[in-house]
Amino acid sequence: MDGKRVIGVDLGGTKILTGIIDRDGGVARRREHPTPVGSQEELLAGLDGSVEELLGDDIAALGFGIPSPVDQRTGRALQAVNIPLRADIDFRSRMAGRFGLPVGIENDANAATYAEFHFGAGREARSMVMLTLGTGCGGGAVVDGHLFRGWAEFGHMVIVYDGLPCQGTCTGRGHLEPYVTGVAATKLAQEAFGPAVDAHRLVRLASEGDEVARDILDGIGRHLGAGIGSLVNIFNPELVVIGGGFAAAGDFVLDPAREIVRREALAHAGDDLRIVRAELGTAAGLIGAGLVAFDALD
């Protein structure tokens, strides 16, 4: 422990979460602000303000988790969807110049993966894959102790050839995302139970024994298992961590996923694999942003 601390910034579509992070993953002075989405200038000003609020002599670096694939070579957010951050600015240099500190940037799901690896469900593992199931489906991986620096956009693997269309700017068909998110669960729940039912209510119905609700979650879990099976055969992780709000569906989704993973994974990859829920909750992205800052420092 060298006593150095950093500021982590988890930039989301609705909120900016900030905090001061130490090397043990501890979070102090946690703050939340609404994300200014009117323009890139307003967004950057909002980020500046969020950082300034926590700045002090003990702060050694800044780390940002960004909801976009990140080009580490140019420091750019290549495809931010819910925030007005364009690919034509070098976000990392902009922040480093503004604050005179080392700056690390990373995709938000990668950052959350990094945090779960060091301080959460993956702290005993050497290699893991994480999937976050929320509004969208994000992902990240750690290979032999190192954060995987590809895109890791696991929600955009094809699992159903010519299947369901993606939402938003993605033109793909049959990607994992439209089958396994809370949004997907809400859609299926409303088709079965009417417009007042959402994913949370669906899980509640399943826990009360409703067979239709359980069948819906079973189908979601089987599709999730196909995606995890692909990832196991690519990354050979010891551990798969499921985070995001819809992870609350728990074993209603994870048990069928485990069944399909055993079928899809090559034998040695699937034998000892564990599939577990994330442990850090909504702090994962913030803590991961802090880890990214420490990486920029080291």
Next chain:
Amino acid sequence: MDGKRVIGVDLGGTKILTGIIDRDGGVARRREHPTPVGSQEELLAGLDGSVEELLGDDIAALGFGIPSPVDQRTGRALQAVNIPLRADIDFRSRMAGRFGLPVGIENDANAATYAEFHFGAGREARSMVMLTLGTGCGGGAVVDGHLFRGWAEFGHMVIVYDGLPCQGTCTGRGHLEPYVTGVAATKLAQEAFGPAVDAHRLVRLASEGDEVARDILDGIGRHLGAGIGSLVNIFNPELVVIGGGFAAAGDFVLDPAREIVRREALAHAGDDLRIVRAELGTAAGLIGAGLVAFDALD
């Protein structure tokens, strides 16, 4: 150039290819022997003989490409299918002890990928994905100059949920492999044209203008594109290299693949992506085994 040379060994199900490899990827004294498949002892004896034939004072290390996922930590071939090499021997230590030289081992498709990256189609790239289409479908990746050391069993990504069964020991359904290999092409060709037609003949028919043959190759290419699209969203490569015997189908398969990749890839990943044929042919595995030997040395 330090003048050091290594022995590369490309261990296949039917042949052992060997050669002396220099740091520029040059191959000298190339040899081929049938693979002894009667027992593990015969196999190891055959490998020993193939190495001894090329040994000399100038040989600094040995590298083996093995048709199996490899556990780099324990030096084992975890799941060799077509050769009698069991996971209970530490293959790397066995060879290092036998010859008193540094030994590197790697999955054969990873080795071929490494060779194409350094000396073949990927020599100008920083990141690439390779798929080999032959009897099976193998793969490998290079991320920012480093060989990806996960399993990279890209033939076993799910692309058709609950789809075609795999062959052999894989229990999976709808993996990429049964849709895109030469074996898959032969099967479809025989259904359309009768039992005397194989993948080579199918490509010939397509090049002569046969619409049925072209449609079959188009369908194969579209499935290949779904798999490549997934890989692009995971690895964000500059380049996708297609090797293996069935790569001879060329643009009859690659053009529809490119079309589907444009649909499936996230915008910034797919925009500048090139999909090209491998350049090193059957020497890729051998040269890659040599590179793995140099890595063991460095």
